[in-house]
Amino acid sequence: MTRSGFKAQLSRAAVLVIAGAMTTMAHAASDADEAPAKPVAPKAMHIGDVLTGQLNAMRSRDAKGKRVDVYQIVSEPRRLPAPAGLCNLETGPETFEIVVAGEAQATQLKRLVGKEVAFKVSEVACAEQAGQMSEALVTKWSLVGKN
The missing domain is CATH 1.20.5 (Single alpha-helices involved in coiled-coils or other helix-helix interfaces)
Structure with a gap:
């Protein structure tokens, strides 16, 4: 060459x-x-709807300083019923704190930590206190299905 x-x-x-x-x-x-994808409008949650996801447990302190377990579920974004609406979030809350009403409910949830669970929601509200780890609180609930 x-x-x-x-x-x-x-x-x-x-x-x-x-x-x-x-x-x-x-x-x-x-x-x-x-163009960037627009956020999908969250599905509306109604009283009696079922909320599903993996149950997580965290340790926190109550008003008296006593250590307590706090249960949380992460689910798809949901628009809460009025007057809560979207909880001042663009897509609605995704993390829901499951509030226990007594020792029986706490014992029931302890054995389900880390598993997929389904809750029938009877009462839900936006989290309002500073330092809460969830965006919404499920204050009245019942377990659904085979848990």
Whole structure:
């Protein structure tokens, strides 16, 4: 191969590399021009609806300083019934604290921590106190299904 032939091949290869780079940049620019997806409107929650997800337990302190278990479920975003609405969130609450009314309910939930559970919601409200780890509180509930 002559020296002039080598230069010609090198220049053709450089042109191909540059053309490939320009094509890649054009595709990247067109992907960036697409509008971001709009948030999906949350499904409305009604009294008596079922809330499902994995049950988590956390330790917290009550007003007297006593350590207590706090139960939480993460579910799809839901729009709460009036007057709570969206709880001042764009998509509605996703984390729901399950409030226990007594020792019997606490014992019932302790054995279900880490498992998929379903709750029939009888009363729900937005979290209002500073430091709460959930966006909404389920104050009256019952377990549904085979738990």
